[in-house]
Amino acid sequence: MILVTGGAGFIGSNFVLDWLSQESEGVINLDKLTYAGNLSNLEAVRNDERHVFVHGDIGDQALVEKLLVEHKPRAIVHFAAESHVDRSIHGPAAFIETNVNGTFALLEAAKSYWTKLEAPERTEFRFLHVSTDEVYGSLGPSDPPFSETNAYEPNSPYSASKAASDHLVRAYHHTYGLPTLTTNCSNNYGPFHFPEKLIPLIIANARAGKPLPIYGDGQQIRDWLYVKDHCAAIRRVLDSGRLGETYNIGGWNEKANLDVVHTLCDILDQLAPRQQGGSYREQITYVADRPGHDRRYAIDARKIERELRWKPVETFETGIGKTVQWYLDNTQWVQNVQSGDYMKWMERNYDQRDSERKQA
Structure with missing residues (x-):
């Protein structure tokens, strides 16, 4: 078996579903089920005996140690994290607690378990830490994409907390010999994406006739990676990655936020036209x-292609088309996750920014 942390979240649930559809090994899925954790993401494997869900916190070291001893997984794939920049600005403490302290507790439990293993299990064990390109900071318009050798320059409480967790994972490999792997990915999109993030937010607001909020001038550039491509890359790194190494995972799809929104509006105009006519672009x-908004991220994914022969299957055009169709086909999922707490958060974040813009 493998142990997956955060396996009810966006990327984690996609990974669990893809893993169980392609591998014979089972999954112990440890998730705290915070606002972004959603068991309905895993409805397709509810009756699959290979999927063992455990409601718990990665910061509970005793629980993690108990799970490791009981299930004896050959690997830990660590997705669990607070991941929304805006939330980190309003409340950074939760990011330090989960991303830094939680990863530390998980590493301690993994080290304790790994040191007691006998060969060949000890040799085969892996700890794969899933991180973000945001740890590298921001790029200028003509700067080369982030490579694995870029210095860390995090600019938000979120990215700083992920940078700290990356450093801890590196230290546990170099100090204790823990067989770690780290991946730094670009912006993911696809099914089960929580609708506070740009792409699902725009789709949901467009269909509801609400404003489509654009930060600043909308020219912030991101590299977009379809989530199922990301999952395939993680499986490849887990299988063949060099111990102690970092692999950047990107989609080779740099897009300005405003261009992404325009693309979404155009697809929705074709697939689900507005009842009153006109384009969804009119709702922009x-x-x-937001404070400290990084201007550009871009990933150089040549290392993982060169060493592990992985590259994304989806272009942005194919991936975004599949994503919009998924949200149109799964409106009940969107409605179910838009809880009262979520709606209060959206009002706090975007209504406040609209007021700030009008006052500027």
Whole structure:
């Protein structure tokens, strides 16, 4: 078996579903089920005996140690994290607690378990840490994409907390010999993406006739990676990655946020036209930019292609088309996750920024 942390979240649940559809090994899925964790993401494997769900916190070291001893997984794939930049600005403490302290507790439990294993299990064990390109900071318009040798320059509480967790994973490999692997990915999109993030937010708001909020001028550039491509890359790194190494995973799809929104509007105009006519682009509204908003991210994914022969299957055009169709086909899922707490958060974040823009 393998142990997956955060396996009810966006990327984690996609990974669990893909793993169980392609591998014979089972999954112990440890998730705290915070606002972004959603068991309905895993409905397709509810009756699969290979999927063992455990409601718990990665910061509970005793629980993790108990699970490791009981199930004896050959690997830990660590997705669990607080991951929304805006939330980190409003409340950074949760990011330090989960991303830094939680990863530390998980590493301690993994080290304790791994040191007691006998060969060949000890040799085969892996700890794969899933991280983000945001740890590298921001790029200028003509700067080369981030490579694995870029210095860390995190600019938000979120990215700083992920950078700290990356450093801990590196230290546990070099100090204790723990067989670690780290991946730093670009912006993911696809099924089960929580609708506070750009792409699902725009789809949901467009269909509801609400404003489509754009931070600042909308020219912030991101590299977009279809989530199922990301999952395939993680499986490849887990299978063949060199111990102690970092692998950047990107989609080779740099897009300005405003261009992404325009693309979404155009697809929705074709697949689900507005009842009152006209384009969804008419709902676009500009709000005050968030503090410290990084201008550009881009991933150089040549190392993973060169060493592990992985590259994304989906282009942005194919991936975004599949994503929009999924959200149109799964409106009940969107409605179910839009809880009262989520809606209060959205009002706090975007209504406040709209007010700031009008005052500027």
